[in-house]
Amino acid sequence: MALKLWASSAANALKISCSGARAPPLPAFSLSRCFSSVLDGLKYSPSHEWVKHEGAVATVGITDHAQGHLGELVFVELPESGTPVKKGGSFGAVESVKATSDVNSPISGEVVEVNTKLSETPGLINSSPYEDGWLIKVKPSSPSELDSLMGSKEYTKFCEEEDAHH
Amino acid sequence: MASLVLLLFEALHPEDADLAAGMPASCARVLHGETSSRGSKREVMRSSRRSSPEIRKDGGVMEEEKLPEMRYQKLKNNLPFNHLINQPPSPASLSPAFGAATSTRRHSPATSGATTDNAMPLQRMKLQRNLEVWKMGVVNYLEALKLQERLAADRKVGKIPDTVLSLQHPPTYTLGKRQTYHNLLVSKDDLKTMGAELHCTERGGDITFHGPRQAILYPIISLRDIGFGARNYVEGLESTMIDLASLYGVRAHPGKAGETGVWVGNRKIGAIGVRISSGITSHGLAFNIDPDLKYFEHIVPCGILDKGVTSLKRETEMDLPADEVIHEQLIMCFAKFFQYNDVKWK
Numbered sequence: 001m002a003l004k005l006w007a008s009s010a011a012n013a014l015k016i017s018c019s020g021a022r023a024p025p026l027p028a029f030s031l032s033r034c035f036s037s038v039l040d041g042l043k044y045s046p047s048h049e050w051v052k053h054e055g056a057v058a059t060v061g062i063t064d065h066a067q068g069h070l071g072e073l074v075f076v077e078l079p080e081s082g083t084p085v086k087k088g089g090s091f092g093a094v095e096s097v098k099a100t101s102d103v104n105s106p107i108s109g110e111v112v113e114v115n116t117k118l119s120e121t122p123g124l125i126n127s128s129p130y131e132d133g134w135l136i137k138v139k140p141s142s143p144s145e146l147d148s149l150m151g152s153k154e155y156t157k158f159c160e161e162e163d164a165h166h
Numbered sequence: 167m168a169s170l171v172l173l174l175f176e177a178l179h180p181e182d183a184d185l186a187a188g189m190p191a192s193c194a195r196v197l198h199g200e201t202s203s204r205g206s207k208r209e210v211m212r213s214s215r216r217s218s219p220e221i222r223k224d225g226g227v228m229e230e231e232k233l234p235e236m237r238y239q240k241l242k243n244n245l246p247f248n249h250l251i252n253q254p255p256s257p258a259s260l261s262p263a264f265g266a267a268t269s270t271r272r273h274s275p276a277t278s279g280a281t282t283d284n285a286m287p288l289q290r291m292k293l294q295r296n297l298e299v300w301k302m303g304v305v306n307y308l309e310a311l312k313l314q315e316r317l318a319a320d321r322k323v324g325k326i327p328d329t330v331l332s333l334q335h336p337p338t339y340t341l342g343k344r345q346t347y348h349n350l351l352v353s354k355d356d357l358k359t360m361g362a363e364l365h366c367t368e369r370g371g372d373i374t375f376h377g378p379r380q381a382i383l384y385p386i387i388s389l390r391d392i393g394f395g396a397r398n399y400v401e402g403l404e405s406t407m408i409d410l411a412s413l414y415g416v417r418a419h420p421g422k423a424g425e426t427g428v429w430v431g432n433r434k435i436g437a438i439g440v441r442i443s444s445g446i447t448s449h450g451l452a453f454n455i456d457p458d459l460k461y462f463e464h465i466v467p468c469g470i471l472d473k474g475v476t477s478l479k480r481e482t483e484m485d486l487p488a489d490e491v492i493h494e495q496l497i498m499c500f501a502k503f504f505q506y507n508d509v510k511w512k
Contacts, residue, residue, distance in 0.1 A: 047445070069395020072423065075344055090443065093343065098371035098426040099396035099440040100343050165293075165393035 036065040036159065039130055043146050044155035045088075045106040050130065051138075053146055058107055061134040062094070062125060065159050071096040073122040078136060083111045085138060087145050092135065094125065103135065107145045113137040297387075297506040298326065299497055301490075302333040304378065307340065307365050314448045317386045321446050328387035330450075330500065332493045335376040337362040337461060342371040342439055349373040349466040362461070369449040371426070371439030372469035379477075380457040381493050383450045383500060390445035392504070400438055402503050403451045404428050407436035409499040410453065410492070414482040425470060428453075433476035437468060454478060455492055 042050045048066035052059045067073070075095035085091045085105040093100045115134050117124060125133035140146075150158060302310075310333060320326045339350065339357065345366055350373055357364055362375075376382060383406075389399055404420040407428040411418040418428045418435055428436035436453045456479035467475055479486060486492065501509050 066395070069397060071395075071397040071400075074424075077343065093368075095343060095370045097397055097400045098342075098369075098438050099400055099442055100368060100370040101396050101442040102444065104444070162390070162393040165391065 036063070036068055037130075038063070038065075038152045038156045038159075040152045042130070042152065043106065043149035044152070044158075045104065045149055046158065047088075047104045049104060049106050051106045051146065051149065053140070053143065056139060057112060058109070058138050058140050058146075059134050060105060060107075060136050060138060061129055062103060063155075064129045067126045067129045067133070070094065070099075070101060073125050075100075076118040076122045076125070076135070078114045078118065079111050081111055081114060085109060085111060085136075094122070105136075105138065106149055107138060107140050108142055109138040109140040111136050112139050294508065295504070295506045296327040296508045296510065297501055297504075298329045298510045298512060300329065300331045300333075300512050301493070302331055304336060305333045307335050307338045307363060307376070310335070310384065311365075311367070314384055314386060318443065318446045318448045321386050321388060322444050326386075328385070328391075328506070330386070330497065331382075331384040332497055333382050333384070334378055334380060334489070335382065337375070337377045339364045339373060339375050339465060340369075340439075341366045341373050342369050343367070344372070346372050346469055349469050350464070351466065352464045356464070360461075360464075367439075367441075367449065369439040369441045371437070372467075373465045374437050374439065374452065374468060375457075375461045375465060376452055377457045377461055379455050379489060381453045381455055381489065381496055383453075383496060385447055385450050385500065387447050387504070388445055389442060389447060396440070396442055399442070399447060400426055400440060402500075403438050403440070404436075405503050406496065406500045407451060407453050409503070410496050411435065411478065411481070413495060414478060414484050414486070416478065416481045425468075427468060429473075430476055430481050433474045433481075434467060434470075435476050435478065435481065453496060455486065455489055456480075 038044075039050070042052050044050050044063065048063045048069075050061055050063050062070075073094050073096045076092065077094070078092045079085070083091070085108060087106060087108045088104055090102040091105045091111070092103050094103060095101075114136050115124075117132070118135070125135075127133070310331065314331070317326060317329055317331075321329065337360070339362055341347065341350075341364070350364070354364060362377075385403075389395065394402075401420070404427070408418045408420070411428070411430070416430060416435075418430050421427045421429055421434075426438050427434050428438075436451060438451050439449050441448045454475065454477035456477050459475055459477060459480075462475045467473075478492070497509075
């Protein structure tokens with residue numbers, strides 16, 4: 001942490017003539033951010049959730065990019081089966097580093113299954129965000145909503161642009 | 167030579183020339199990046215006075231504008247902290263003050279600051295980051311919570327800029343989303359007897375205590391604007407408190423994995439508990455200036471056994487200024503880390 005601060009002020013000191021630049025906080029995990037995995041065949045929301053539509057059921061989780069930015073998850077709050085969800089609306093929350101973050105549903109529908117393993121092992125989301133770390137399964141009420149979500153290439157670009165704000 | 171350097175400085179940063187003017191000494195110290203470990207007895211004197219001009223060795227008073235050239239260099243090197251405070255913080259009473267939300271947007275970049283942007287086209291490209299500070303005195307926990315919910319909703323739709331509430335609470339215990347009641351070591355009746363409230367919240371983190379002489383900041387900011395996730399944000403809050411502690415010669419550090427917060431040795435001086443919803447933050451940090459630490463004996467603070475709590479008062483050898491000054495410094499450390507170039511004090 002101290003090294004980060006030092007590096008930041010050193011960078012500031014050296015940028016005397018380039019006052020337009022902002023010295024980024026230089027987070028240590030920035031390297032891993034470049035290698036966040038994005039899977040083809042999934043659809044992605046701007047709040048970093050993914051959805052896999054297979055027949056009558058769509059599985060929802062958070063992306064590798066999201067879990068990396070959250071840190072180690074220690075708690076997951078999920079709805080009960082039968083709960084309705086709305087596209088863009090919050091359906092639960094995850095906790096990491098003393099921060100609870102809402103998780104939003106990329107599609108509307110009804111929750112038909114919930115990943116109960118996560119109450120014991122929330123870290124599954126960190127280690128396997130697209131497989132074992134799935135959050136809920138939803139029966140979609142309007143499958144056409146999927147069309148307005150991002151594909152893998154779009155989402156990769158979206159992440160790059162968002163991270164460039166640093 | 168000195169005048170050449172000054173000329174160069176003014177050409178690069180015309181607005182910095184005004185920087186020193188009108189700025190309270192507390193904020194100036196944060197900008198200078200001074201820590202008392204480098205300081206002398208004069209540092210101690212300076213820190214214990216509010217908004218007072220520099221005293222020279224010969225006893226004469228130095229005006230802010232006549233600060234030595236080296237100080238200007240230091241100020242300039244603390245980019246992007248230039249042309250920031252348009253209104254210096256006004257002395258606020260510690261009586262409960264609940265400003266009604268006036269959701270006026272900060273004026274456009276073209277008019278902000280004491281500068282004309284003509285001289286520095288490069289500077290224009292810098293992202294304008296506005297922060298609005300509400301200095302609120304002592305506020306009841308639930309009222310502060312309701313205010314945060316309202317402000318977070320406003321921030322989400324862009325009605326208000328990034329905002330931070332600066333306040334203290336009456337004696338209050340709070341639980342996070344996980345509702346870890348088992349870390350409360352007394353009964354609810356005992357709490358009533360000691361005059362403390364207990365509240366459950368949606369924030370992350372375990373049980374903690376808030377009370378008078380503990381500086382609290384509740385930033386309501388958009389993390390999406392800066393591409394930050396929970397981890398970066400929390401690290402920023404930790405850095406904010408570590409920076410502040412260093413102003414008083416206290417070497418604090420972040421906790422190990424799973425022990426988020428700010429520590430001096432194995433004693434906790436600052437706590438964090440945050441909620442992020444649609445990329446907007448609420449709740450925040452609590453920094454112990456000099457609260458009654460006995461209240462912490464009734465809980466397992468943050469659910470961590472065998473580690474103690476401490477305060478700035480206990481850890482520093484310096485005299486502490488009024489709480490209000492420390493709150494201001496904390497805000498400046500926050501503004502510096504999160505690179506706000508325009509800070510408005512309400």
